[in-house]
Amino acid sequence: MKPSPFTYHRPETLEEALATLADVGGDGKVLAGGQSLLPLLSMRLAAPAHLVDIGRLRGLAHVTRDDGGVRVGALARHAEVERDAGAAAAQPLLRRALRLVAHPTIRNRGTTVGSIAHADPSGEMTAVLALLRGSVVLASASGRREVAAADFFVGPLESALRPGELALEARFPAAPARSGSAFVELARRHGDYAVCGVGAVVVLDERGAVASARTSYVSMGPVPEVLDLTADAPPSGADLADSAAWRAAGARTAALLEPDADIHATADYRRHLGRVLTARALAEAAGRARAAARAPEPEEALRA
Amino acid sequence: MPEQVLPVALTVNGAAHRVQVPSRRLLSDCLRHDLRLTGTHVGCEHGVCGACTVLLDGVPVRSCLVLAASADGAEVTTVEGLGTEEALSPEQQAFRECHALQCGFCTPGFLTTVRAYLDDHPDPTEEEAREAVAGNLCRCTGYQGIVRAVLRAAEIRREREVAP
Numbered sequence: 001m002k003p004s005p006f007t008y009h010r011p012e013t014l015e016e017a018l019a020t021l022a023d024v025g026g027d028g029k030v031l032a033g034g035q036s037l038l039p040l041l042s043m044r045l046a047a048p049a050h051l052v053d054i055g056r057l058r059g060l061a062h063v064t065r066d067d068g069g070v071r072v073g074a075l076a077r078h079a080e081v082e083r084d085a086g087a088a089a090a091q092p093l094l095r096r097a098l099r100l101v102a103h104p105t106i107r108n109r110g111t112t113v114g115s116i117a118h119a120d121p122s123g124e125m126t127a128v129l130a131l132l133r134g135s136v137v138l139a140s141a142s143g144r145r146e147v148a149a150a151d152f153f154v155g156p157l158e159s160a161l162r163p164g165e166l167a168l169e170a171r172f173p174a175a176p177a178r179s180g181s182a183f184v185e186l187a188r189r190h191g192d193y194a195v196c197g198v199g200a201v202v203v204l205d206e207r208g209a210v211a212s213a214r215t216s217y218v219s220m221g222p223v224p225e226v227l228d229l230t231a232d233a234p235p236s237g238a239d240l241a242d243s244a245a246w247r248a249a250g251a252r253t254a255a256l257l258e259p260d261a262d263i264h265a266t267a268d269y270r271r272h273l274g275r276v277l278t279a280r281a282l283a284e285a286a287g288r289a290r291a292a293a294r295a296p297e298p299e300e301a302l303r304a
Numbered sequence: 305m306p307e308q309v310l311p312v313a314l315t316v317n318g319a320a321h322r323v324q325v326p327s328r329r330l331l332s333d334c335l336r337h338d339l340r341l342t343g344t345h346v347g348c349e350h351g352v353c354g355a356c357t358v359l360l361d362g363v364p365v366r367s368c369l370v371l372a373a374s375a376d377g378a379e380v381t382t383v384e385g386l387g388t389e390e391a392l393s394p395e396q397q398a399f400r401e402c403h404a405l406q407c408g409f410c411t412p413g414f415l416t417t418v419r420a421y422l423d424d425h426p427d428p429t430e431e432e433a434r435e436a437v438a439g440n441l442c443r444c445t446g447y448q449g450i451v452r453a454v455l456r457a458a459e460i461r462r463e464r465e466v467a468p
């Protein structure tokens with residue numbers, strides 16, 4: 001198994017990279033960490049004529065926290081985002097989900113933006129970006145545009161990226177007040193592709209009732225589906241941190257998700273996991289939201 | 305169209321090398337074919353088995369998932385750089401003591417992974433040791449010996465620090 005031949009480009013500046021991508025158009029592919037692309041090349045599922053390696057553009061390796069949340073540059077490795085204390089404080093779901101992305105050896109090389117651009121519906125970070133209503137900044141020789149996650153993921157391994165474009169940065173909104181998040185998944189071994197994964201964010205109102213309960217999914221459809229399960233949240237007085245209280249929300253997913261069968265699981269088993277893991281993820285998120293609402297400090301201070 | 309060939313400079317186990325390789329050459333193949341360092345084993349060639357794990361600028365990566373061209377200018381440590389037959393590294397000694405290998409095919413990837421892991425986590429629990437090697441496949445041992453070897457390697461490192 002070897003990649004088919006290609007012409008390798010290693011630009012030293014972003015302008016050079018964008019000019020090269022404009023030049024090669026649809027025959028070109030951006031290489032960042034390569035942890036998704038190299039297997040595709042080796043198995044010859046992809047055979048681009050030109051690879052544009054952005055490995056020298058260290059200016060794109062930023063993980064920046066600002067008022068809006070966390071901005072992750074195209075060359076920031078998963079491991080760098082995972083370690084970043086500022087990112088974990090502003091949006092705790094990042095670190096929680098990143099710990100489930102493959103194995104540490106892969107996270108040392110793979111980039112967060114690269115896995116989002118890869119748009120694999122079994123990728124945790126695609127689900128996180130969709131759940132948080134984040135966005136991706138795309139650059140080309142003719143300018144930049146920002147695409148919301150809801151519009152970015154088009155299908156399995158298919159994104160809104162056009163030929164000649166480079167995914168420059170992913171933007172993850174910060175966690176709001178009185179909110180909590182969780183990411184739970186079932187995989188054969190820790191680090192393997194999840195059979196089913198669920199990200200959850202619960203926001204409470206000032207009286208401690210559920211104001212919003214949303215989930216997104218890994219390996220449960222062609223794109224990272226986001227569900228609003230607020231209507232099925234537990235009534236006031238229920239123990240929000242108990243997954244039994246979220247049984248109705250879990251049950252609702254069976255009607256909303258249409259997972260496929262594969263060698264690892266039947267569609268029915270996936271639907272079952274969707275029900276159970278949704279309730280668990282929401283309970284975990286709600287427990288954190290409750291702690292955040294009670295504490296004078298935001299959730300991150302407790303969990304970091 | 306003739307295949308593109310690129311100059312690549314690598315420092316491997318402390319020695320500087322310059323090679324001319326096709327742009328599609330994987331780092332794993334560059335080490336084995338061009339530099340004749342066959343300690344790095346190639347198993348699945350798509351990032352699943354971990355046999356080809358090397359340290360790239362000190363950090364463990366799958367060498368089958370890195371192009372040699374992308375590694376231009378980098379420092380690589382392979383299993384050959386961990387220890388010698390006369391002076392085994394702590395990981396190597398521990399794997400031998402704990403019977404953490406049978407056929408040995410996966411072992412170089414385990415050894416490099418464990419070296420980097422213990423650099424960051426000098427005193428792992430058994431559960432942590434198990435998770436540390438979860439990304440490496442072994443089809444012989446059943447992992448019990450390997451997990452013991454990770455803990456034993458941590459112990460040997462501490463012993464050697466006290467009495468070098």
